[in-house]
Amino acid sequence: MSRKGLWRILAVLALAMLVLAGCDSSKILPSDALNVLDPKGTAGEKSLDLIYFSIAIMLVVFAIVMAIFIYVLVKFRKREGVTLDRSKYKDHNTVLEIIWTVLPIAALVALAIPTVKYTFDLAEVPKGDDVLVVEVVGHQYWWEFKYPKQGFKTAQELHIPVGKKVHFKITGTDVLHAFWVPALGGKMDVIPGRVNELTLDAKKAGLYHGKCAELCGASHALMDFKVVAEEQADFDKWLAKMSAPPAPVVTAKEKQGEEIFNSSCIKCHAGMDPKRQGPDLTKFGNRQSIAGVLKYDEKNLKAWLKDPKSIKPGTKMEKFDFLNDQELDALTQYLMNRK
Amino acid sequence: MGTLLIMIVFGLFFAAIFTGGYNNTLIQRARKTTAWDWLTSVDHKKIGVMYFMAGIFYFVVGGLEALFMRYQLLVPGNDAFVGRTFNELLTMHGTTMIFFAAMPLIFGLINVVMPLQIGARDVAFPFLNSLGFWLFFFGALLTNMGWIFGGAPDAGWTSYVQLALNEYSPGPGVDYYVLGLQIAGAGTTMSGINFLVTILNMRTKGMSLLRMPMFTWTSLITSVLIIFAMPPLTIALLLLMMDRLFGANFFDHVMGGSAVLWEHLFWIFGHPEVYIVVLPAFGIMSDIFSTFSKKKLFGYNSMVFATSLIGFLGFMVWVHHMFTVGLGPVSNSIFAIATMLIAIPTGIKVFNWLFTMWGGELTFPVAMKWAIGFIPTFVIGGMTGIMLAAPPADFQYQDSYFVVAHFHYVLIGGTVFALLAGAYYWWPKMFGKMLSERLGNWHFWLFFIGFHLTFFPQHFLGLFGMPRRVFTYEPNVGLEYINQVSTFGAILMGIGTIIFAWNMIQSFRSKKIAAADPWDGRSLEWATQTPVPFYNFAQLPEVRGVDAFWLEKQAGNKEMTPAEPLGKIHMPSGSHIPFLMSIALFVGGWGLIARSWQIGVMGLLAFGVTMFMRSFDRDHGFYVKPKELLDKEAKS
Numbered sequence: 001m002s003r004k005g006l007w008r009i010l011a012v013l014a015l016a017m018l019v020l021a022g023c024d025s026s027k028i029l030p031s032d033a034l035n036v037l038d039p040k041g042t043a044g045e046k047s048l049d050l051i052y053f054s055i056a057i058m059l060v061v062f063a064i065v066m067a068i069f070i071y072v073l074v075k076f077r078k079r080e081g082v083t084l085d086r087s088k089y090k091d092h093n094t095v096l097e098i099i100w101t102v103l104p105i106a107a108l109v110a111l112a113i114p115t116v117k118y119t120f121d122l123a124e125v126p127k128g129d130d131v132l133v134v135e136v137v138g139h140q141y142w143w144e145f146k147y148p149k150q151g152f153k154t155a156q157e158l159h160i161p162v163g164k165k166v167h168f169k170i171t172g173t174d175v176l177h178a179f180w181v182p183a184l185g186g187k188m189d190v191i192p193g194r195v196n197e198l199t200l201d202a203k204k205a206g207l208y209h210g211k212c213a214e215l216c217g218a219s220h221a222l223m224d225f226k227v228v229a230e231e232q233a234d235f236d237k238w239l240a241k242m243s244a245p246p247a248p249v250v251t252a253k254e255k256q257g258e259e260i261f262n263s264s265c266i267k268c269h270a271g272m273d274p275k276r277q278g279p280d281l282t283k284f285g286n287r288q289s290i291a292g293v294l295k296y297d298e299k300n301l302k303a304w305l306k307d308p309k310s311i312k313p314g315t316k317m318e319k320f321d322f323l324n325d326q327e328l329d330a331l332t333q334y335l336m337n338r339k
Numbered sequence: 340m341g342t343l344l345i346m347i348v349f350g351l352f353f354a355a356i357f358t359g360g361y362n363n364t365l366i367q368r369a370r371k372t373t374a375w376d377w378l379t380s381v382d383h384k385k386i387g388v389m390y391f392m393a394g395i396f397y398f399v400v401g402g403l404e405a406l407f408m409r410y411q412l413l414v415p416g417n418d419a420f421v422g423r424t425f426n427e428l429l430t431m432h433g434t435t436m437i438f439f440a441a442m443p444l445i446f447g448l449i450n451v452v453m454p455l456q457i458g459a460r461d462v463a464f465p466f467l468n469s470l471g472f473w474l475f476f477f478g479a480l481l482t483n484m485g486w487i488f489g490g491a492p493d494a495g496w497t498s499y500v501q502l503a504l505n506e507y508s509p510g511p512g513v514d515y516y517v518l519g520l521q522i523a524g525a526g527t528t529m530s531g532i533n534f535l536v537t538i539l540n541m542r543t544k545g546m547s548l549l550r551m552p553m554f555t556w557t558s559l560i561t562s563v564l565i566i567f568a569m570p571p572l573t574i575a576l577l578l579l580m581m582d583r584l585f586g587a588n589f590f591d592h593v594m595g596g597s598a599v600l601w602e603h604l605f606w607i608f609g610h611p612e613v614y615i616v617v618l619p620a621f622g623i624m625s626d627i628f629s630t631f632s633k634k635k636l637f638g639y640n641s642m643v644f645a646t647s648l649i650g651f652l653g654f655m656v657w658v659h660h661m662f663t664v665g666l667g668p669v670s671n672s673i674f675a676i677a678t679m680l681i682a683i684p685t686g687i688k689v690f691n692w693l694f695t696m697w698g699g700e701l702t703f704p705v706a707m708k709w710a711i712g713f714i715p716t717f718v719i720g721g722m723t724g725i726m727l728a729a730p731p732a733d734f735q736y737q738d739s740y741f742v743v744a745h746f747h748y749v750l751i752g753g754t755v756f757a758l759l760a761g762a763y764y765w766w767p768k769m770f771g772k773m774l775s776e777r778l779g780n781w782h783f784w785l786f787f788i789g790f791h792l793t794f795f796p797q798h799f800l801g802l803f804g805m806p807r808r809v810f811t812y813e814p815n816v817g818l819e820y821i822n823q824v825s826t827f828g829a830i831l832m833g834i835g836t837i838i839f840a841w842n843m844i845q846s847f848r849s850k851k852i853a854a855a856d857p858w859d860g861r862s863l864e865w866a867t868q869t870p871v872p873f874y875n876f877a878q879l880p881e882v883r884g885v886d887a888f889w890l891e892k893q894a895g896n897k898e899m900t901p902a903e904p905l906g907k908i909h910m911p912s913g914s915h916i917p918f919l920m921s922i923a924l925f926v927g928g929w930g931l932i933a934r935s936w937q938i939g940v941m942g943l944l945a946f947g948v949t950m951f952m953r954s955f956d957r958d959h960g961f962y963v964k965p966k967e968l969l970d971k972e973a974k975s
Contacts, residue, residue, distance in 0.1 A: 031816035034804030036735045043734075050732040058722035061686075065718050068693045073711065076632070078700040089698025091635040100690040101683060108679045111729065116672045118731040123668035140507070175502040176598060178663060178738055182804035186734020189663045191599065192501065193592030196665035209813070213738040213806040215429075215495045217502060218422035221809035313422030 034182040034209040040229070041201050043185025046118050053114060057107050122186070126165040126199055134158065136170045138177035138190035140216060141223040141312055142279050142292060152242050155279030156292040159228045161235035162205050170196045178213035181227050187213050202229035207288075218314030224292045242283055247339050257334025260327055264320065277316055285339035291315075301332050342935050345926070349941045353948070379913035381465035382873050383450050386472050388769055391447030391762075393476055394440050395843075399836065400483070401435035404428045406833055409793075409826040415814040425810035426493040427512070431483070433496025434516065438523060439479040441616045441750070444758045446475075446530055449558045449619060451769050452761075453534065455864035456555045458543025458882065458902075460875050463536040465911040466953070471530040473921035478523025481928050485515035492516035495808065497609070498579070500590035500601045505583055511932050514583060518928035521576045522921075524569055531565030534558055543863075544902035545882035549643065552862040552886075553629075553636055556643055557622030560650040561615050567654065568611035575604035584931060599664060606657035614653040617749065618646060620757030621688060624710050627760055628692050630858050631707040632699025635886055638691040645684035645691075652681050662730045663737045671730040678728035685721055689714065704858070705779030709760035712787045713752060720748030723798070738808075741801025747794045759786075759839070767853035770846065771870035778842040782835050789831025796821040796828075861889035866899045874908050877968045908963040916956070920949040 011029060032038065039045050135146040136158075146153040160166045170179050172190040180187035181200065188198040202208070212223035230238065249258050261269075268278035287296050291312055294300040305328060308317035323331065369375050377385060408428050411420040420428055454462055462468050485491035489511040494503035503513045538559045542551070551559075579601070581587035588594035590601050629636045636642060658666065658674035692714065703711065723745040727733050736742055759782075766774045801807075803817050812818045856865040866888045867875055880899030884890050891899055927942015 026815040027817065027819035028821065029817045030799075030803035034813075034816060036739075036802045036804060047731050047735045050729050051726065051735065054726040054729055054732060058725060062718060062722060065689060065693070066715065068690075068697075069714055072693055072696045073701065076696055076699050076701050078702050089634070092638045092640070093694070096690075096694070097638055097641055097687070101687060104683050104686045108682060108725075111725070112676050112679060115675055115729040115731065118729075119672050119675065120668045122731050122734070123671075175507050176499055180738075180806065182735065182739075186731065187663050187737060188734075189665060191592075191664065193597070194599070194665065209804065209816070211804065211806050215426070215499070215502065215808045217507060218426060220426070221806075221811050224813075 031209075032183065033207060034211070036182050039183060039185065040204045040206060040208065041184035042203070043122055043200050044183065046122060047186050050114060050118055054111055057111055061104070061107065122199070124199070125197060126167055130164060132160065132164055132166045134160075134166055134168050136168050136179055136190070138170070138172040138179065138212065138216075138223075139277070140174050141212070141219040141315060143179075143210070143212075143223070143225040144279060147239075147242075150239055150243060152282075153280050154242065154283065156225050156289060157228060157287060158210070158225060159230065159235060159238050160200075160202055161232045162202050162229050164232075165199055165201050168198045168200065170198060175216050176214045177216045177223065179210070180213040181208055181210045183208045184227065184229075189214060202227070205229050205231055205234075219312040222291075222293045222312050224289075226288055226292075228288070238286075241286065241339070246282055247285070247337060249334065249337075251333075253330045254334045254337060256327070257330035257332070260323065260331045261334055265331075268316075281335060281338060283338060284335045285337055291317075298332050298336065301335065302328055305331070342937055345930075345935075345938050346941065349926075349938075349945065352945065375915075376913070378918050379469075379915045381461070381469045381911050381913055383454050383462045383465070383468060384769070384871060384873075386468050387447045387450030387452075389447075389472055390443040390450055390475070391769065393479070394442075394444035394447055394758075397435050397439035397479060398444070399840070401432050401440050402833060402836060404432040404435065406829055408432065409829040411810055412812070412822050413826045414823075415812050415819065417811065421810050423490075423493055426495075426808070427485075427491040429808050430492045430495050430498075430516070431486075434482065434492065434520070435479075436750070437496060437612065437616070438520060439475075439482070441754050441758070442527060443475060443479075445561075445616060445619045445754075446471075446527075448554075448623065448758070448761045448765060449534055449561075452765055452864055453555050453558050454537060454541070455768065455867055455871065455875060456552045456862050457538060457541060457546050458863050458876060458880050459537065459541035460879075460908065461911060462533050463541055464533045466914055466917065467529050467533050469914065470917035470920060471526040471533065473917045474526030474529070474924065475523045477921040477925035478519045478521070478526060480519075481522060481925055481932075482515050482519025484519075484929065485512055497605055498601075499605075500579070500582075500596075500598050501592070503579060503583075503601075504590060506591075513579075514932040517576050517580045517583065518932055521573065521580070522924050522928055524572055524576070525924075526921075527565060528569045528573075531562045531569065535562035535566065538562070543876075543879045543882060546887070549640070550882055550885050550887065552622075553625035553639075553642055553646075554619065554622035554862075557618040557620075557625075557646055560646050561618045564611045564615045564618070564650050564653065568608050568615060571604050572608035572612075575601060575608065578604075580931075584934075599661075602661055602664060603657070606660045607654070609660065610657040611650075611653045613746075613749070614649060616754045618650065620754045621646065623757040623761040623764070624692065624713055625695075626862065627706055627710045627764055628695045629886070630764075630861055631702050631704065631710075632696045633859070634695055634699040635861075635889075636691070637694040637697070638687070639885060641687055642691055645687040648684040649681060652677065652684070656681065659728055659733070662733045668730075675728050675730050679725060682721065682725050689718060689721075704763070705774070705776055705783055706760045706764035706858075708780070708783045709756045709763070712783070713756040713760070716748060716752030716756065716790070720745060720752050723748065736801060738806055739801035740797045740805045740807055743807045744794045744797035744801065747790075747797075751790055751794070759783075764858065765864070766846065767857050767869055768864055768867070768871060771852055772846045772849055773851070773853045773857065774842050774846050778838055778845070782839045782842060784835075785831050785838065786835030789828045789833075789835060792828025793825050793832060794828070796824050800825070856888075859892075861886040863887055863899070866891075872971060874910055874963055874968075877908075877971075878903050878905055905965045905968065907965060908968070909960055910963060911960045912958045914953075914956070914958070916949055916953050920946055920953075923949055 039048050133148060135148060137144040142155055144155050145158045170188050170190055172192040177190035178187045179190055184200045184202055188196050206229055208227040210225040210227050212220060249255055269281045289296050290300045290304050304311055305320040307319055308315050407420055411417050492512045492515055494508050494513050498516055501507055538555060578589040582590050588596045590596045590598055625636050656674055656678045658670060659678045662671050727736055727745060763774055763779055800818060800821050805812050805818055853869050855869045878901035881902035923942050923945035927939050930938025930942055
């Protein structure tokens with residue numbers, strides 16, 4: 001049975017149980033967006049192959065151990081009036097001991113061979129023009145994605161074309177993080193002062209969830225990002241959109257927003273200046289989430305601006321509660337029109 | 340003001356020492372109290388009991404921290420313990436359970452049981468034993484002071500830099516971790532040395548190395564591991580202390596430091612640490628399987644070999660905690676294979692346990708139930724361990740709930756089950772009373788079922804994409820129900836632990852003295868009286884083979900054959916100096932944490948003075964005369 005087939009049957013069984021129990025399936029069935037057991041990329045498939053292969057070997061070992069274990073517990077429990085012939089049972093047995101040393105060695109060799117092969121496979125750096133290079137920078141508590149060849153950067157949202165190898169160069173500026181997209185493949189640590197490399201691809205278009213997997217401070221749990229895997233044509237459109245100059249500021253309200261932005265936000269969010277701390281907001285209007293964790297809408301953006309620390313404890317983003325409603329309106333309109 | 344006050348107290352302390360101005364009547368009165376007796380005791384059994392009770396206390400503390408975390412994770416978006424508070428809980432849960440629960444519980448059992456098993460009257464260095472305990476005690480206390488004063492450590496029990504540096508973890512939190520563990524760690528190292536020398540030098544006549552009970556063997560190997568594994572931690576903590584307190588830059592990448600350096604140092608200690616806590620567990624299980632199967636341990640020699648091999652290989656595998664650091668496929672492959680190798684000696688052990696029971700006469704008191712429960716649980720933990728050893732698969736498991744499930748299977752299914760088994764098994768030797776089997780059964784079943792409900796589903800949380808150490812998770816991606824099952828299981832474990840506490844209280848209140856050999860035991864500890872007299876054996880026994888006491892019983896003897904005539908016994912006197920030394924370091928450490936250099940230096944000076952006192956202490960112990968021995972024997 002194919003790997004996917006097995007997974008589907010399990011899923012159907014679990015679903016059937018849930019329907020019987022009258023439960024909400026989204027609360028127990030893994031989501032396609034971040035399921036290690038149903039990968040959407042080559043790296044994830046390789047990991048899963050090895051996961052299933054090692055589980056298979058281990059289940060055989062477990063079955064043997066449990067068979068002996070249960071037999072022993074049933075057969076040799078003390079019974080009144082029954083005395084066993086003790087001379088039959090020795091306190092060592094060289095043949096047996098050799099068997100249970102050699103057989104595990106054989107099983108481990110069987111596991112070690114694909115392990116080493118896959119370890120080297122996954123470390124391979126893809127070559128050629130067809131490879132998309134993305135630089136990932138982990139910050140407390142947001143992700144920066146740079147497209148060096150295309151010459152722009154974005155935050156919290158990574159767009160990749162389906163079917164193309166994406167080579168990530170991963171580094172950080174403050175503490176350790178780990179870059180993890182469970183549905184696409186394994187993770188890689190973000191280590192300030194080091195550049196780590198990771199290659200992923202997506203075989204299917206979709207929205208995948210990314211996680212920070214290394215404890216990085218108060219909002220470690222909220223350091224999420226999104227991976228948008230899209231067909232080449234859509235990806236190209238997105239690239240063009242991101243590379244184009246920002247939309248012009250037209251209305252008076254937006255102009256007011258721009259002024260507020262330039263006086264209050266630009267300190268940290270000023271586009272291409274590497275010394276500034278916050279995410280680049282040049283194309284904020286294209287985002288699908290706010291701060292990586294909230295749904296993208298005006299209400300959430302205002303909530304975030306008013307009290308970011310209540311949403312992401314420990315974030316460096318300042319409170320903008322000194323703006324009155326009208327100013328806040330102007331600022332959000334300006335930001336959401338930055339497409 | 341506070342500084343001044345503490346300096347005055349210290350001034351008085353010094354004045355008292357130098358003028359000999361202890362108030363004599365007061366001291367005399369204090370010396371007669373039970374508290375003084377325990378504080379100054381160098382008796383290995385009393386120190387063992389103190390280790391054990393401290394371990395139980397911190398086990399409860401760590402358990403509460405775990406329950407708070409499970410409560411927070413009951414539903415997504417819960418806001419009971421978020422952000423830094425949650426990080427403090429997870430950090431202190433790990434630190435407490437490893438350093439302040441598992442380690443002292445193990446040291447407690449080793450302290451009480453090991454000298455009895457080898458036929459010794461005390462450990463090799465009784466003073467050091469007491470110092471080791473009090474250093475641990477005050478180190479643990481210091482680490483936990485953060486809850487009250489200034490915030491607990493919050494960078495994980497692994498305390499990875501740069502998160503653990505001042506810039507990203509401001510406040511004293513991580514300082515408590517650094518100095519508390521440094522002090523407790525010094526105590527641990529001393530105990531390791533002490534146990535090693537005791538086992539090598541203090542065995543009674545006929546107790547050759549290959550006749551020692553398996554628990555003593557595993558204590559020996561664990562002691563060796565402690566001696567080699569603690570120094571890297573000491574160094575790591577020292578460097579971190581330099582960075583945090585004195586502005587050094589060992590770990591700050593901006594100044595040329597390296598975060599990976601910390602990871603290496605920590606795991607060169609950290610992985611052997613896993614074996615430090617699990618090998619004695621194997622020893623406890625071996626003794627229990629053998630006793631309740633009424634059979635000699637199967638494959639004794641291969642057990643000794645396997646234990647040593649695990650100890651040796653334990654130092655060769657630390658990079659498997661760092662597969663995702665990006666050290667490259669060559670080093671990942673080498674460490675993957677080294678890690679898989681450990682499965683072989685571990686497998687040998689499991690099969691030896693099964694075949695110890697094969698052909699035995701199995702009975703199932705609570706101690707044996709824990710041992711029985713241990714086998715499938717630990718085998719599952721071992722299997723996920725091998726799965727984690729394959730780097731390409733580990734890239735998915737690493738830092739996810741899968742890892743959390745794995746190491747709880749090993750550390751609870753291995754170490755905690757064994758410690759609880761050991762508690763029920765050796766309770767009569769430790770406290771002279773029995774634990775109730777009825778309550779024990781409730782404890783076992785609730786804890787065992789609760790354990791599997793808590794941790795088995797967590798494998799799936801990890802595979803469904805939930806990272807570890809998170810205070811919340813996304814709704815509607817399949818994580819809610821599994822987290823709820825997990826929390827429910829944790830509550831069952833909590834109820835089991837309450838029943839255990841009740842069982843202990845009942846046992847302390849009971850007046851019934853336990854039989855000297857309630858389990859029809861095999862090793863020398865069962866040949867002593869209950870309660871064990873402070874000199875253990877009036878005459879040291881002679882050992883004629885593995886399972887020394889069992890052999891004598893089989894030969895029709897009620898007691899061990901003495902190896903010496905009844906004579907006077909030399910015993911060490913108690914000392915209050917270890918307690919003072921530890922207090923001095925405690926205060927000094929706290930001074931450094933509070934960035935008060937005066938108090939820090941005062942503490943270290945006071946420590947020096949107490950060392951000076953010890954050096955010129957002319958107490959050479961005392962003798963128990965044969966007549967007193969006979970009187971005591973007759974009385975019991």
